[in-house]
Amino acid sequence: MCELLAMSANTPTDLCFSFTGLTRRGGATGPHKDGWGVAFYEGRGVRAFHDADASAHSRIAEVVQTHPIKSEVAICHIRQANVGEICLANTHPFIRELWGRYWVFAHNGQLNSFRGRRDFYEPVGSTDSEALFCDILNHLRRHCDRNTPDEELVARLVSLSRDYARQGVFNLLLSNGEWLFTYCSTKMASITRRAPFGPARLKDADVTVDFESETTPDDIVSVIVTEPLTTDEAWDIYAPGEWRLWRKGEVVQSGRANAQPD
DSSP, X not given: OOEEEEEEEEEEEEOHHHHHHHHHTBTTSSBOOSOEEEEEEETTEXXXXXXXXXXGGOHHHHHHHHSOOEEXXXXXXXXXXXXXXXXXXXXXXXXXXXXXXXXXXXXEEEOTTOOOOOSSOOOSSSOHHHXXXXXXXXXXXXXXXXXXXXXXXXXXXXXHHHHHHTXXXXXXXXXXXXXXXXXXXXXXXXXXXXXXXXXXXXXXXXOEEEHHHHOOTTOEEEEEESSOOBSSSOOEEOOTTEEEEEETTEEEEEEETTSOOO
């Protein structure tokens, strides 16, 4: 399987600390050595980095770790290949334009037999993950438009996620730059950091940061991951089938796929 990392914040924030911890799992402390990628929203634009090599040994990953790219929404993925060859075209996150916005998608799981309906969006690579992303966007393009309320879009994403999860493991990160949708099929955790801030220590690297010195009292920064990245913080574990919609670092909608939204 792969591992996911996302950030939702109410102010442009860098991902250096969390990204450093995750990249160690890509070929050093973990087996996810078959490529990695990260996408940062900057306004309506997206700054993206991809590499088919192991993140723990990637010079490109070193640049991202040490260069504080600030964003309110970011999505990252490290890959352990199951479906599709190891190549740049098969590295997450995948990016497509819909209704004048870039949509960014990353998936942890496996749906071996999934192909999806070929329509406006088609996969470039050979992963089930990219086929799923194209299927989601084709569904939204067919049934919605740019004026569709977020509540309806989210309801469709929940329904689709539930259906995909019935076919295999489907842990999802999806954003259009305004919000971040997360769905847990098997494993996901989150943490929201706000004042009063304190120190945190990574599990996978000898790195500690004092968030109080890096933030303002008004900052709200949430990190969503497959496995908790720090040893000294209380992470909130998703239940299987749970979904959350994040905006500006806060959960604005949530629920279980087999229940009514909160």
